[in-house]
Amino acid sequence: AQSVAQPEDQVNVAEGNPLTVKCTYSVSGNPYLFWYVQYPNRGLQFLLKYITGDNLVKGSYGFEAEFNKSQTSFHLKKPSALVSDSALYFCAVRDTGGYNKLIFGAGTRLAVHP
Amino acid sequence: EPEVTQTPSHQVTQMGQEVILRCVPISNHLYFYWYRQILGQKVEFLVSFYNNEISEKSEIFDDQFSVERPDGSNFTLKIRSTKLEDSAMYFCASSENGRGNTEAFFGQGTRLTVV
Numbered sequence: 001a002q003s004v005a006q007p008e009d010q011v012n013v014a015e016g017n018p019l020t021v022k023c024t025y026s027v028s029g030n031p032y033l034f035w036y037v038q039y040p041n042r043g044l045q046f047l048l049k050y051i052t053g054d055n056l057v058k059g060s061y062g063f064e065a066e067f068n069k070s071q072t073s074f075h076l077k078k079p080s081a082l083v084s085d086s087a088l089y090f091c092a093v094r095d096t097g098g099y100n101k102l103i104f105g106a107g108t109r110l111a112v113h114p
Numbered sequence: 115e116p117e118v119t120q121t122p123s124h125q126v127t128q129m130g131q132e133v134i135l136r137c138v139p140i141s142n143h144l145y146f147y148w149y150r151q152i153l154g155q156k157v158e159f160l161v162s163f164y165n166n167e168i169s170e171k172s173e174i175f176d177d178q179f180s181v182e183r184p185d186g187s188n189f190t191l192k193i194r195s196t197k198l199e200d201s202a203m204y205f206c207a208s209s210e211n212g213r214g215n216t217e218a219f220f221g222q223g224t225r226l227t228v229v
Contacts, residue, residue: 032214043118043205043222044157051215090157094214101147101170102207102218104157 001025001096006105013112021108022078023091025040032094033074034102035065039087047089050074061085081112115191116140118133120206127196127228133190135224137206146189146220149183156181157205163189165211196228 003026025031032051036044040095049058055067065076076089091105119138127133139146148160161171163181174195175227193200203225207218 034217036220041222043120044207045218046217046219048217049217075152092157093179096214100212100214100216101159101162102157102161103148106156 002093002103004091004093004103004105004114006089006091006108007063008108009106010062010109010111013110015083015112015114016080019078019081019085019110019112020087021091021110023074023076024072025073025074025093025095029096031074031103032096033067034092034094035059035063035076036090036092036104037087038090038107044090047076066089067083080103081110081114086110086112115220118206118219118221120204121223121227122224123222124225125227127226129198129228130195133193133196133226135193135204135226136208137189137191137221138187138219139189139206139208140210140219141187143208143210143219144220145169145184145209145212146181147209148191149205149207149220151205151223152199152202156194158205160191169212196226198228201228222226 007025012021034049035047050057050067058064090107121136146163151157161175162169178194203223205223206221211216
């Protein structure tokens with residue numbers, strides 16, 4: 001069965017420092033991986049996806065993610081964090097065994113301190 | 115930019131009552147989904163809908179739940195007899211197609227509180 005793990009409940013970063021939010025996955029076949037962000041009292045906003053090709057994927061708001069097949073990871077990164085990046089981040093994988101529903105990780109709360 | 119819209123943003127209902135959560139997906143999208151997020155827990159898939167029928171449902175989506183696309187724009191989730199454990203944030207999503215490489219776009223959610 002497809003699954004996603006986000007090993008950190010919370011990540012704390014100082015503004016201006018680089019940030020990494022970790023995600024590992026378990027799928028059969030080639031993975032389709034996604035990152036979504038949830039701001040307080042808002043829905044899930046799509047950030048970026050990995051389908052195939054370059055292992056470094058660029059997305060919205062300066063975020064990028066690095067796909068690593070050997071480590072089955074898809075970590076979200078940003079070179080310089082902003083206070084406004086503080087939110088809940090979800091990694092997700094497509095369940096290609098069914099009708100392509102998304103399977104989400106538990107989420108990681110990112111707190112960026114001034 | 116087109117977006118998925120959901121109404122109401124917050125619904126409080128008494129246990130045993132029926133609720134209908136409404137969604138307007140992005141207009142050219144063909145696949146529709148409902149997910150839910152119980153407070154503090156992960157986002158869980160409920161059901162997917164295509165071509166006016168359910169294409170997949172989770173074990174959560176029992177006989178108390180139903181979905182409908184009553185017209186060309188709305189997509190609804192009905193819970194016939196709500197239970198306390200149905201309290202959650204419910205998200206509607208839509209995607210342009212059903213291919214695995216296509217992202218889904220989510221609404222802002224409806225917070226359902228069952229008392």
